[in-house]
Amino acid sequence: MRTIALFACVIVAGFSVGAYAATEIVHQQGRAFSAESITVKKGEAVTFLNDDTVPHNIMSASKGNEFNLGSQAPGTSTDVSFKEAGDVQVICAIHPRMKMMVKVID
Amino acid sequence: MPTQGSHRSRLLVATVASTALGVLGFATIGHGAAVVGESRKVEITQKAPGGVDALKALYRRPATIPFPKDNPFTPEKAALGKKLYFDTRLSVTSAQSCASCHSPGFGWGDGLAVGVGHGMAKLGRRSPTVVNAAWSAIYMWDGRLPTLEDQALGPIQSPGEMNMKLDQLMARLASIPEYKPMFDAAFPGEGMKPKTLAQAIATYERTVVSERAPFDAWIDGNEKAISEEAKRGFTVFNGKAQCAACHEGWNFTNEGFQDIGLPSKDIGRGEYLPGVIKMQHAFKTPGLREITRRGPYMHDGSLPTLEAVIDHYDHAGVERPSRSDLMHPLDLSAQDKADLVAFLKTLTSELGPTAVPVLPR
Numbered sequence: 001m002r003t004i005a006l007f008a009c010v011i012v013a014g015f016s017v018g019a020y021a022a023t024e025i026v027h028q029q030g031r032a033f034s035a036e037s038i039t040v041k042k043g044e045a046v047t048f049l050n051d052d053t054v055p056h057n058i059m060s061a062s063k064g065n066e067f068n069l070g071s072q073a074p075g076t077s078t079d080v081s082f083k084e085a086g087d088v089q090v091i092c093a094i095h096p097r098m099k100m101m102v103k104v105i106d
Numbered sequence: 107m108p109t110q111g112s113h114r115s116r117l118l119v120a121t122v123a124s125t126a127l128g129v130l131g132f133a134t135i136g137h138g139a140a141v142v143g144e145s146r147k148v149e150i151t152q153k154a155p156g157g158v159d160a161l162k163a164l165y166r167r168p169a170t171i172p173f174p175k176d177n178p179f180t181p182e183k184a185a186l187g188k189k190l191y192f193d194t195r196l197s198v199t200s201a202q203s204c205a206s207c208h209s210p211g212f213g214w215g216d217g218l219a220v221g222v223g224h225g226m227a228k229l230g231r232r233s234p235t236v237v238n239a240a241w242s243a244i245y246m247w248d249g250r251l252p253t254l255e256d257q258a259l260g261p262i263q264s265p266g267e268m269n270m271k272l273d274q275l276m277a278r279l280a281s282i283p284e285y286k287p288m289f290d291a292a293f294p295g296e297g298m299k300p301k302t303l304a305q306a307i308a309t310y311e312r313t314v315v316s317e318r319a320p321f322d323a324w325i326d327g328n329e330k331a332i333s334e335e336a337k338r339g340f341t342v343f344n345g346k347a348q349c350a351a352c353h354e355g356w357n358f359t360n361e362g363f364q365d366i367g368l369p370s371k372d373i374g375r376g377e378y379l380p381g382v383i384k385m386q387h388a389f390k391t392p393g394l395r396e397i398t399r400r401g402p403y404m405h406d407g408s409l410p411t412l413e414a415v416i417d418h419y420d421h422a423g424v425e426r427p428s429r430s431d432l433m434h435p436l437d438l439s440a441q442d443k444a445d446l447v448a449f450l451k452t453l454t455s456e457l458g459p460t461a462v463p464v465l466p467r
Contacts, residue, residue, distance in 0.1 A: 075150050081143075083139070093379055094363055095362045096362070
C-alpha cells in the first residue's frame with residue numbers, strides 16, 4: 001500500500017513540475033521575440049512558442065536559471081520556470097539578434 | 107513490517123521512476139537551473155507565402171548606413187579610418203594592412219581559400235568580406251566579437267595575423283607626425299589611443315557598402331534588369347531551396363549560426379557555446395552581396411564555385427547531431443541549379459574602384 005502511495009506521489013510530482021500554468025507566452029515570429037522584457041514570479045512558467053518558419057534554440061546562461069531548449073521546431077511550445085530571483089538574459093543561440101530579459105521576482 | 111533494505115530499494119525504484127518521468131519529457135530538473143517542461147506540438151498559423159511582389163518587398167535596400175550611437179559618423183573619422191585601414195604599419199612586420207586580407211580588389215576579401223597571416227602562415231578560415239559589415243549583429247565566423255570596433259583591434263593583435271601589440275602600435279603611430287593632427291581632428295579631446303584607432307577603422311569599414319546591383323533595379327520595378335532565368339532562381343531561392351531561411355533580407359543574411367554539414371573538424375561557434383549541440387560546427391551565415399567576386403566559398407574556402415555551393419546544399423552535407431534541422435536533400439533539378447546561379451549573379455554590382463589613400467609620414 002505504502003509502495004503504491006509512494007509511486008503515486010512520484011507520478012504526481014513528475015507531472016506537476018512540468019505543469020505550471022503558463023502566465024506569459026513569448027512568441028518568436030520573424031526571428032524576433034515578441035517582448036524585450038517580461039516579469040514573472042519565481043516558479044511561474046514562461047511559454048516559449050516557436051510560431052516562426054525556422055527552428056530556434058532558446059537558452060540562457062544566467063547563473064541559477066540556466067536552460068537550453070535545444071533545436072525547437074516551428075509549431076513547438078515549451079514551458080520554462082525559473083528558480084532564482086533576478087534578471088535572466090534569454091537568447092536564441094542560432095539567431096544572435098534575438099535577445100530578451102526575463103525579470104524573475106520573489 | 108518492511109525491512110530497511112526493501113524501503114531503500116523502493117526509494118531507489120521511486121527515484122528511477124521520477125528520473126524516467128524527466129527523461130520522458132514530463133520535467134527536466136537541472137541542479138541550480140531553470141525547470142524545463144515537456145515540449146508540445148502547437149497549431150500555428152503560418153502566413154501563406156505571398157507572391158513574388160510580396161517577396162520582393164522583403165529585399166529593398168536601406169536608405170542609410172547604421173552607425174552606433176557611441177561612434178557616430180564624421181567625415182574626419184572615416185578619412186582617418188581609411189588611412190589606417192590601408193596602412194601596413196599596423197602590423198608588426200609593416201607588411202600587412204587590414205586591406206591585405208580584406209581587399210577592394212577581391213570583393214573586400216582576399217580571394218584565397220584561407221587567409222594568410224604573420225610570416226605568410228596560412229590561417230584556419232577564409233577571410234570574410236567587409237562589405238556591408240555595418241549591418242552585422244556579431245562579428246567573425248564564430249561570432250566571438252560583438253562589435254566592429256572590437257573586430258578592428260582583433261586581427262591587429264592576433265599573433266597569427268598582424269601580431270602587433272597595441273602599446274607598440276601606439277608608439278609607432280605617435281612617431282608618424284602626420285597622424286596626430288588627424289586623430290585630434292577626428293576625436294577632439296581624445297586624440298590617439300586604441301579606442302579611437304578602433305573607432306576610426308570601424309567607421310571607415312561601415313562606409314564599405316555594396317553598390318546597386320541588377321537585382322536592386324529589378325526590386326525597384328525594372329523587369330528588364332535581370333533575366334527570366336534569374337527571376338526563376340529568385341523563386342527557387344525563396345522556395346524549394348530554402349536559401350532565404352538564413353540568407354534573408356537585402357543583405358541576404360540573418361546573421362545566424364548554422365552547421366551546414368561541411369566535413370570540417372573546426373567546431374566554430376561551438377567553442378563559445380560548448381553545451382549547445384546545434385552550435386558545434388556552426389558558422390555565421392554570410393551575406394551574398396558581391397558574391398561572384400568573393401570565391402572560393404564557405405568558412406574554410408572548400409567550395410570553389412557557386413555551382414559547388416549549390417550542389418553541397420542539394421546533398422545536405424554531413425549528417426550529424428549538430429547539423430541544422432534546415433539541412434536536408436533538396437532534390438534540385440539541373441534547371442533549378444542553373445536558375446539559382448543566374449539569380450546569385452544579379453547580386454554583384456558594378457563596383458567602382460577604391461582609391462588607395464596617400465599615407466601619413
